[in-house]
Amino acid sequence: MSGRAGADGKPRRTLPWGELPRPQWPADSASPSGLIVIDKPAGVTSHDVxxxxxxxxxxxxxxxxxxxDPMATGVLCIGVGRATKLLQYVTGTDKEYTATIRFGIETTSDDADGQITARRGVGDLPEDLCEIRQRLTQAMGELRGDIAQVPSAVSAVKVAGRRSYDLVRAGEGVELEARTVHVESFDMVSAPRQTTAEGVAVIDADVRVVCGAGTYVRALARDMGNRLGCGAHLTALRRVRVGPWRSDDAYEIPTLVKLIAGGGALPLVSIDDLCRDLFPGIEIDVTEAAALRHGQFIPGQQRTAVPVAGPAAAFCQGNVVALVSRRGGLLKPDLLLQP
Structure with missing residues (x-):
């Protein structure tokens, strides 16, 4: 669906939240910084949000x-202002999804947005369901833990400097390399059910996945279908958690529109609270805070809260100053968060 033409002459897509108000901040107010958790609707891109x-x-x-993905809904963590510096750490947290996998049909994108490439069908008879459920349970077990996963061809993975999805849309063949990802849990949440779609018998299974960064749930569905020999794709996908942030913490864009139109402010998770959620914390004094701001190291021998690998958040009088990590018996500033 399209609307008025943009600056490039191309029609703008009409987004579900319509025209957005621009906030009226006082001239002397600081730009907002923090994290906001959005409940993304289906049919829009993450870039739209x-x-x-x-x-x-x-x-x-x-x-x-x-x-x-456009088809998917759920938790999308958005960094604003200085919080954009911390997005790499948010991205690295584990994710939780609920999804519906349809067995018996394959698509180019491994989800319902792709073009159908095969209608194999599966589970024509009621007695087939018991056997298929056993095979599903076995296949899920094989896809837990650290696994080698080939990303879906329609993905943002780059091949020779070009996005894989651009190559697929241009009709070019794509061969992506497998990468190691971690799947903490992969389970059915209800009994699989028989139905028909696109003129063939199919089986739908509702699943729950907890996984590490870089895991494609679409690829899990594809690999499940390959193991059963019938093909599969996702018909629904919802991200219900990113790290400590759940869908219950998320805001829909229309809710934020009403808030801003009424003169309110965005409900941001502050930089301080964001760091408390993501990292172990240590307390430093004013002198040490000044040293970190100047790129200097501070003593670290007695600060056991700082992990051997990975950063900790250094707080002075309740405010985060920097992310620090170990360098021998000292702590070095990795990322300055307070000017």
Missing amino acids: VGAVRRLADTRKVGHAGTL
């Missing part, structure tokens, strides 16, 4: 922590 938050926050400094 970033664009909406840019408008509502009145700043270009906005980014997201992990793409959700």
Whole structure:
């Protein structure tokens, strides 16, 4: 669906939240910084959501922590202002999804947005369901833990500098390399059910997945279908959690529109609280805080909260100053968060 033409002459897509208000901040107010958790609707891209938050926050400094496909819904963590510096750490947290896998049909994208490439069908007879459920349970077990996963061809993975999805849309063949991902849990949440679609018998299974960064749930569905020999794709996908942030914490864009139109502010997770959620914390004094701001190391021998690998958040009087990590018996500043 399209609307008025943009600056490039191409028609703008009409987004479900319509025209967005621009906030009226006092001239002397600081630009907002923090994390906001959005409940992304189906049919829009993650970049569409970033664009909406840019408008509502009145700043270009906005980014997201992990793409959700247009078909998918759920938790999309958006960084605003200085919080964009921390998005790489949000992206690295584990994710939880609910999804519906349809066995018996394959698509180009491994989800319902792709073109159908095969209608194999599966489970024509009622007695087939018991056997298939046993095979599903076995296949899920094989796809838990650290696994080698080939990303879906229609993905943002780059091949020779070009996005894989651009190559697929151009009709070019794509061969992506497998990468190691971690699947903490992969389980059915209800009994699989027989139905028909596209003129063939299919089986739908509702699943729950908890996985590490870089895991494609679409690829899990594809690999399940390959193991059963019938093909499969996702018909629904919802991200219900990113790290400590759940869908219950998420805001829909229309809710934020009403808030801003009424003169309110975006409900941002502060930089301080974001760091408390992501990292172990240590307390430093004013002198040490000044040293970190100047790029200097501070003593670290007695600070056992700082992990051997990975950063900790250094707080001074309740405010985060920097992310620090170990360098011998000292702590070095990795990322300055307070000017």
